[in-house]
Each structure stands twice: as C-alpha cells, then as structure tokens.
Amino acid sequence: MRRVGVVALNTFREAVRDRVLxxxxxxxxxxxxxxxxxxxxxxxxxxxxxxxxxLSAISVMGLLISVFIGVALVSKExxxxxxxxxxxxxxxxxxxxxxxxxxxxxxxxxxxxxxxxGLLLVMIxxxxxLEGSDAAVLVAVYFIWLKLALIVAxxxxxxxxxxxxxxxxxxxxxxxVGLYVQELRNLPVEVMSPAMAAFTRWLxxxxxxxxxxNVMALAAHGRAVPGALILxxxxxxxxxxxxxxxxxxxxxxxxxxx
Amino acid sequence: xPGLAIEIENLTKEYPFGFLHLKKKTSLEGLNMQVxxxxxxxFIGPNGAGKSTTIKLLMRLIFPTAGSARILGKPISxxxxxxxxxxxxxxxxxxxxxxxxxxxxxxxxxxxxxxADRKERVERMLKKVGxxxxxxxxxxxxxxxxxxxxxxxxxxxxxxxVVILDEPMSGxxxxxxxxxxxxxxxxxxxxxxxxxxxxxxxxxxxxxDRVGVIVGGKLRGVGAPGTLVDMKTQGMEILFxxxxxxxxxxxxxxxxxxxxxxxxxxxxxxxxxxxQLRAAGARILSVSQVKATLEEFFMNLVATDRAQASAVEVxxx
Numbered sequence: 001m002r003r004v005g006v007v008a009l010n011t012f013r014e015a016v017r018d019r020v021l022x023x024x025x026x027x028x029x030x031x032x033x034x035x036x037x038x039x040x041x042x043x044x045x046x047x048x049x050x051x052x053x054x055l056s057a058i059s060v061m062g063l064l065i066s067v068f069i070g071v072a073l074v075s076k077e078x079x080x081x082x083x084x085x086x087x088x089x090x091x092x093x094x095x096x097x098x099x100x101x102x103x104x105x106x107x108x109x110x111x112x113x114x115x116x117x118g119l120l121l122v123m124i125x126x127x128x129x130l131e132g133s134d135a136a137v138l139v140a141v142y143f144i145w146l147k148l149a150l151i152v153a154x155x156x157x158x159x160x161x162x163x164x165x166x167x168x169x170x171x172x173x174x175x176x177v178g179l180y181v182q183e184l185r186n187l188p189v190e191v192m193s194p195a196m197a198a199f200t201r202w203l204x205x206x207x208x209x210x211x212x213x214n215v216m217a218l219a220a221h222g223r224a225v226p227g228a229l230i231l232x233x234x235x236x237x238x239x240x241x242x243x244x245x246x247x248x249x250x251x252x253x254x255x256x257x258x
Numbered sequence: 259x260p261g262l263a264i265e266i267e268n269l270t271k272e273y274p275f276g277f278l279h280l281k282k283k284t285s286l287e288g289l290n291m292q293v294x295x296x297x298x299x300x301f302i303g304p305n306g307a308g309k310s311t312t313i314k315l316l317m318r319l320i321f322p323t324a325g326s327a328r329i330l331g332k333p334i335s336x337x338x339x340x341x342x343x344x345x346x347x348x349x350x351x352x353x354x355x356x357x358x359x360x361x362x363x364x365x366x367x368x369x370x371x372x373x374a375d376r377k378e379r380v381e382r383m384l385k386k387v388g389x390x391x392x393x394x395x396x397x398x399x400x401x402x403x404x405x406x407x408x409x410x411x412x413x414x415x416x417x418x419x420v421v422i423l424d425e426p427m428s429g430x431x432x433x434x435x436x437x438x439x440x441x442x443x444x445x446x447x448x449x450x451x452x453x454x455x456x457x458x459x460x461x462x463x464x465x466x467d468r469v470g471v472i473v474g475g476k477l478r479g480v481g482a483p484g485t486l487v488d489m490k491t492q493g494m495e496i497l498f499x500x501x502x503x504x505x506x507x508x509x510x511x512x513x514x515x516x517x518x519x520x521x522x523x524x525x526x527x528x529x530x531x532x533x534q535l536r537a538a539g540a541r542i543l544s545v546s547q548v549k550a551t552l553e554e555f556f557m558n559l560v561a562t563d564r565a566q567a568s569a570v571e572v573x574x575x
Contacts, residue, residue, distance in 0.1 A: 006367045010353070017355040080351050085412055088317050088345035089368040092337050256320040 003091045004099040011103020023061050027115050035122045046126045051220040054119035055140050062148040070155030071167045073100040094249035105149045116141040133222035140219035146237035147213040153241045157248040178210035263420050263451035264293035269325035271311050285311045287475045293453050298446050300462035301455040303472035304560055309455035310348050313424045317345050344418035348425045350409030354398035358389050358408050369416040383411040402429040423454035459553045474563045493548045494528045496521045498540040506538035
C-alpha cells in the first residue's frame with residue numbers, strides 16, 4: 001500500500017501544480033456575489049437559496065474535475081509515456097491505478113472541503129450564526145464527495161479501454177442515467193413482458209444510483225439527514241468503487257501500452 | 259563461466275490491425291537470445307526492426323503473443339525482479355510539473371530507500387549526468403537531451419544489476435553521447451549487465467562485448483562485433499596525390515576528393531598498381547587494408563530483408 005500512497009501523493013501534487021484548485025477562486029467569487037445578492041432579493045429564504053446555490057456549485061465543479069481529470073489520469077500517462085519508466089519500477093499496475101484514483105479523490109476531498117468552508121462562512125455572513133441543523137449541509141457535501149469518487153472510478157474504468165473523448169461521453173452518460181435510476185425502478189412492470197420487467201429491474205440495480213446522494217433539499221431547509229442513509233451511501237460508494245476499480249485493474253493489467 | 263542475466267525464449271509479438279482487428283502483423287518472430295552477466299550487449303537493427311518491441315516485452319509494457327523471458331533467473335512477470343533492473347525508455351518523458359530532483363526522488367521511493375539515502379543518491383545521479391545546475395528547473399523547460407539524461411539517471415539510481423537502455427544516445431549531442439558511453443563503460447566496470455538498443459553502429463562496435471542484429475522482427479546474428487563480420491582483408495586502398503595530367507588506365511577507377519585520389523585494388527595487385535601510379539607521376543600518401551565493418555554486415559542484412567519483402571509483395575503471397 002506504500003506504493004499506492006506514493007502514486008497518490010504525486011497525483012495530488014500534479015493537480016495542485018496544474019492549478020486545478022484555482023476553481024476555488026471562482027467558487028469564492030460566486031459565493032461572495034450570492035451573499036450580497038441574496039440579502040436583497042430573497043427575504044426570509046436566504047438559507048435555502050445560499051445552500052442550494054453553494055451545494056450545486058460544489059457538485060458541478062467537482063463533476064467537471066472528476067470527469068475530465070479522472071479520464072486523463074491514466075490516458076495522459078499512456079499518451080505521454082510517463083508511465084513507462086514507472087512501470088519498470090517494482091510497482092504493480094493495479095497499485096498504480098489505485099494510487100491515481102486515491103490521489104484524485106484526495107484532491108477532490110481538499111477541494112470540496114475548502115468550498116464547504118466557504119459555504120459555511122457565507123451562511124454565517126447571511127444568518128449571523130450557525131445552528132445544529134446546519135450540519136446537514138456538511139452531510140450533503142460529504143455525499144457529493146462520495147458521488148465524485150464514484151465518478152472518478154467510472155471515468156478511470158472507461159479510460160482504460162477507450163479513447164478519452166468516448167470515456168468522457170460514457171461517464172457523463174452514465175451519470176445522467178444514474179440520476180434517474182429510481183424512475184427505472186418505478187416503471188409499470190405489470191404492462192411489460194416478464195423478461196423486460198426482469199431486465200429493467202436488474203439494470204436499475206446494476207447502474208450507479210446517483211439519486212441517493214442528493215440531499216440538497218433536506219440541507220437547504222435545515223432538516224437532518226437520517227443516519228441510516230449516511231451509512232447506506234457510504235457502503236454503497238465503497239462497494240461500487242471497489243467493483244469498478246477491480247474491473248479497471250483487470251482491463252489495465254492486460255493492456256498493451258503503445 | 260558467467261551466468262545468464264537475460265534469457266529470451268521464442269518471444270513473439272503480433273499486433274492485430276484492420277477494422278475488425280482480424281489481420282495480424284508480426285513485430286517480433288520467435289526471438290531466442292541470451293545476455294550474459296557482466297557483459298555489454300548491443301541490440302542493433304534499423305527502425306521498426308523489433309528492438310523496442312523486445313525491450314517493451316521484457317519490461318512488461320506489452321505482452322507477448324508467445325514465448326517467455328527471464329531476467330536474473332526470474333520470470334519477467336515477477337514484479338519484485340524490477341528491484342534489480344534499470345530501464346531507460348526510448349525518447350523518455352517524465353512528469354513535466356516536477357523538477358529533476360523531484361522526479362528522481364519520486365522514482366527512488368519505489369525502491370524502499372530511506373529519506374537520507376534517497377537524497378544522497380539523487381544528488382550523486384544529478385552530478386553524474388551533469389544536471390546539478392538544472393536540478394530545480396521543472397522538466398517542462400528541459401531540452402530533449404536533458405530529458406534523456408534524467409532518464410539515464412532514473413535508470414541507474416537504485417544501483418540495479420541489469421540496465422536496459424532503449425536508444426540511449428538518441429537526441430544527444432556529441433558531448434552527451436560521449437558521457438553516455440562513459441557511463442555504460444563505468445557500469446560494466448562495476449560488474450553490471452548492460453543491454454542497449456541502437457542503430458548507431460559505431461557506438462555498438464565501440465562499447466559492446468557482443469551484439470545481436472535484428473532485422474524485420476527476426477534475429478539475424480549474435481556475437482562479438484569482430485566475429486559477425488568477415489574480418490579478412492577485402493582489398494587495399496591507396497591514397498595518392500597527382501600533379502599534372504596523366505592517362506594511366508588505373509586512374510579511371512579512382513575516387514577523387516579535392517586534390518587527393520583513392521584507389522581500391524585486390525591485395526595481389528597492390529605492387530603493380532603502385533608501380534603504375536608512380537610511373538604516372540603520383541605521390542603515394544598511404545596504403546591501408548580494407549576490412550568489412552559491422553555497418554556493411556548490417557547493410558547487407560537490411561538489403562536482403564528488403565529484397566525478400568519486395569519479392570513476397572510482387573508474388574502476392
């Protein structure tokens with residue numbers, strides 16, 4: 001695991017030096033503008049507007065980073081052949097892959113935590129205090145981070161066997177489908193053939209369920225997120241990531257580099 | 259008798275191509291080759307001959323269609339074997355957001371070295387490859403030759419027993435090439451095994467105990483550079499100057515460079531030729547033996563291979 005850590009820390013260093021964290025400046029400017037505007041246009045619902053806007057911004061920026069940098073994690077190394085010298089060292093391909101994943105997830109953790117801190121500061125500015133119920137905002141941020149980790153795993157898997165452009169399309173496509181998994185489960189199975197009903201049911205469990213990670217409405221209204229959901233989402237993200245990364249490692253371990 | 263550092267058995271690599279990947283191109287065909295411990299082995303061949311393919315197969319960057327290989331007695335699939343191996347990729351490229359010192363420290367971390375040991379080795383390597391003054395510059399600002407030096411430094415950083423270099427002289431100026439040659443000779447002096455690929459034959463002739471010649475994915479010869487080529491004298495070359503005009507028949511066979519003429523004759527015709535030239539008023543400057551070089555051996559193989567390839571193409575097979 002030490003080798004995984006070495007790759008992960010270098011991936012984090014790459015993100016920092018390639019100025020990935022500069023998106024925080026954009027987020028800070030957005031939240032400052034929102035804090036000034038919200039007081040004038042939304043009397044009484046400042047918290048709802050600020051939290052919804054803040055969490056949406058955290059999610060969108062995280063999505064952009066996890067898809068675009070996630071796909072480039074391995075494909076860029078193969079393309080530029082920086083991987084060659086590394087794989088000649090005593091390091092297994094799955095260790096490299098896991099290190100790249102861990103490095104980007106660490107970057108996203110720092111990025112998301114910094115934005116969450118900014119959101120809390122704006123909330124204090126708008127409300128002049130924080131309450132116990134505002135902890136739901138932190139849970140919502142945690143869920144966004146879990147979701148991003150899952151997206152990184154998926155983009156890593158796709159980038160192992162297809163071109164970067166297709167990998168981006170597949171990841172974004174799967175993310176959009178994953179937002180509507182519940183609708184797939186709610187389809188009227190009674191009007192379908194048994195085979196089709198079984199297919200949609202299996203498909204709904206196979207596809208990543210991103211809908212469960214969205215607790216923005218609860219957080220915006222200061223309502224607590226159930227503990228069981230926190231546990232369920234954590235386990236779901238860990239197990240799903242493990243399965244996707246295992247598949248990615250299986251593909252990557254047999255891949256002929258160019 | 260020294261043991262074997264690298265053993266390659268029937269190594270074959272085919273690449274699928276075409277829209278449905280149904281056609282196959284053979285990049286390397288049944289390669290059998292051995293490199294002995296402590297020797298400098300040159301792997302020579304024209305571009306696309308299969309040199310880099312062989313090295314990439316040894317490094318498990320690509321996987322063989324058939325065959326196997328062992329390095330220091332261990333199968334190449336054993337990751338731990340890489341502790342004793344140094345590898346310089348062809349036209350190396352490293353993380354350009356790191357400095358030379360940082361990239362070497364990064365690679366050293368995979369070899370379980372202590373922080374103090376890493377620091378000492380990184381400093382020593384930077385000095386060895388002549389990059390100590392550029393140590394704090396990010397690699398994105400490095401020239402091709404400087405990157406090649408970083409590549410060489412990372413290959414020998416952990417004091418490996420076997421060093422495999424893919425085109426180590428490529429992209430280097432004459433000074434850089436000389437330095438790489440010195441490093442290879444130093445590695446040999448330290449008892450390391452060095453295998454390097456090149457298409458610069460003079461380097462191979464100068465450095466190698468043995469060379470393997472590969473053309474068209476097939477090994478065409480292995481041995482000491484002197485034994486691969488026919489070392490018998492192939493003729494004599496006379497270098498002379500000529501003042502004034504002459505119509506000696508021998509002059510028709512000469513090659514002129516400036517004021518000087520070169521004439522190649524059979525060994526038994528040498529004295530008669532000298533007599534004729536003197537009679538024509540020539541001033542003999544030197545007489546030397548003409549021997550086949552590794553280059554001629556190599557060029558003959560390439561020419562034969564191309565002729566066979568075009569014969570196959572013409573017959574439509």
